[in-house]
Amino acid sequence: MASANRTSVPRIEPIWWALFSAGGFVSAFLVPVHLFVNGLAVPLGWLDTDIASYARMSELINQPLVRIYLFVLIALPLYTWAHRFLFTVQDMGLARFRKPLAVLCYGSAVTGSFWAVWILW
Amino acid sequence: MKASTSRSTIKLEVTRYRPSVDSEPHDQSYEIPCTDDMVVLDALNYIKDRVDGTLSFRWSCHMGVCGSCGVMVNGQPKLSCAIFLRDYKREPIHIEPLTNFPIIRDLVTDITDFMTKLKAVKPWIIRKKEKPLSEGEYRQSAEELERYHQFSGCINCMLCYSACPVYGLHPGFLGPAAAALAYRYNLDSRDQGNDERQPAIASQEGIWECTFVGECTVVCPKDVDPAAALQRSKVATAQSLLGSFILPRASGKSATEGSS
Ligand code: SF4
Numbered sequence: 001m002a003s004a005n006r007t008s009v010p011r012i013e014p015i016w017w018a019l020f021s022a023g024g025f026v027s028a029f030l031v032p033v034h035l036f037v038n039g040l041a042v043p044l045g046w047l048d049t050d051i052a053s054y055a056r057m058s059e060l061i062n063q064p065l066v067r068i069y070l071f072v073l074i075a076l077p078l079y080t081w082a083h084r085f086l087f088t089v090q091d092m093g094l095a096r097f098r099k100p101l102a103v104l105c106y107g108s109a110v111t112g113s114f115w116a117v118w119i120l121w
Numbered sequence: 122m123k124a125s126t127s128r129s130t131i132k133l134e135v136t137r138y139r140p141s142v143d144s145e146p147h148d149q150s151y152e153i154p155c156t157d158d159m160v161v162l163d164a165l166n167y168i169k170d171r172v173d174g175t176l177s178f179r180w181s182c183h184m185g186v187c188g189s190c191g192v193m194v195n196g197q198p199k200l201s202c203a204i205f206l207r208d209y210k211r212e213p214i215h216i217e218p219l220t221n222f223p224i225i226r227d228l229v230t231d232i233t234d235f236m237t238k239l240k241a242v243k244p245w246i247i248r249k250k251e252k253p254l255s256e257g258e259y260r261q262s263a264e265e266l267e268r269y270h271q272f273s274g275c276i277n278c279m280l281c282y283s284a285c286p287v288y289g290l291h292p293g294f295l296g297p298a299a300a301a302l303a304y305r306y307n308l309d310s311r312d313q314g315n316d317e318r319q320p321a322i323a324s325q326e327g328i329w330e331c332t333f334v335g336e337c338t339v340v341c342p343k344d345v346d347p348a349a350a351l352q353r354s355k356v357a358t359a360q361s362l363l364g365s366f367i368l369p370r371a372s373g374k375s376a377t378e379g380s381s
């Protein structure tokens with residue numbers, strides 16, 4: 001009851017949610033494509049293995065647009081994990097640890113994003 | 122009344138709780154005559170009129186409009202006036218008060234929390250300045266009506282609050298119907314109250330607790346789709362926040378409109 005009058009509007013929550021939902025899109029549409037292409041089709045020889053050769057890949061990865069794409073592919077799903085995991089453990093009865101859990105979850109996602117930048121550039 | 126075709130009597134198990142007599146709620150069984158055209162509410166009225174006058178429950182219109190007759194039927198939130206006994210093959214049929222609300226007596230729940238939340242989102246048209254009557258009505262095109270029409274069908278029956286596991290876990294959560302109504306007025310071309318509603322909607326316990334379970338939309342008897350309203354409010358609020366980073370003076374209204 002008290003909550004309906006709680007008027008502080010968090011400025012960070014919409015950002016986590018926006019990253020979560022953008023990551024949800026990436027996980028649902030792009031990740032499965034890569035799982036199929038890079039995880040099945042190329043190793044099993046359904047596609048010409050040359051297209052995934054080391055030379056070709058390292059040439060691709062030197063393109064700035066490809067790096068940005070890979071960054072999005074790696075980083076955004078981390079926020080989907082962080083947000084979903086936080087809400088799940090909270091709903092499983094750990095609501096009183098919400099603050100430290102949030103730091104842990106979103107902190108891991110942010111760390112993962114920087115890590116991706118470090119590896120890609 | 123049409124004569125019964127399938128069965129002549131039906132067994133019901135109804136939650137009873139009279140605070141002056143009972144220490145906690147318990148079930149009571151009733152077996153009553155039944156016809157094919159009887160809804161659950163008819164059965165409750167039969168019990169009250171002919172079997173046990175002490176049974177308490179809310180109802181008014183008997184036609185799915187007033188929203189006061191919500192109960193759990195076999196564990197699902199339903200309008201008791203809109204659900205036929207003949208659709209339940211297994212007996213007894215369990216009738217309980219709406220979950221997630223405190224019980225006052227028998228099937229009557231305490232809805233104060235919902236009323237507080239409803240008021241908090243100001244579900245009415247807000248104008249910064251009313252124009253004089255002589256200037257005529259606020260006109261609206263069919264298109265402008267269409268934008269919010271779906272979300273305007275809510276009858277405040279609270280079935281969605283009963284179905285919502287998030288509300289069950291976090292009683293502070295604003296909840297589906299209030300969020301849907303707030304969104305409905307924010308979408309209305311005649312309304313200018315977006316900023317006034319924003320504190321109740323965009324707070325931590327406003328829309329952000331929602332994890333998009335979607336049960337609210339499943340149980341809504343009026344096809345309001347509160348889950349969609351909640352999701353779209355999240356998009357609109359996130360957009361207006363991002364907008365305010367870029368253009369610090371931008372109002373929230375345009376973001377709400379942009380998301381529809
Ligand atoms: S949104 Fe639907 S289920 Fe919820 S109170 Fe309104 S009519 Fe009832």
Ligand code: FES
Nearest residue numbers: 182183188190202
């Ligand atoms: S009695 Fe009015 S909705 Fe059921």
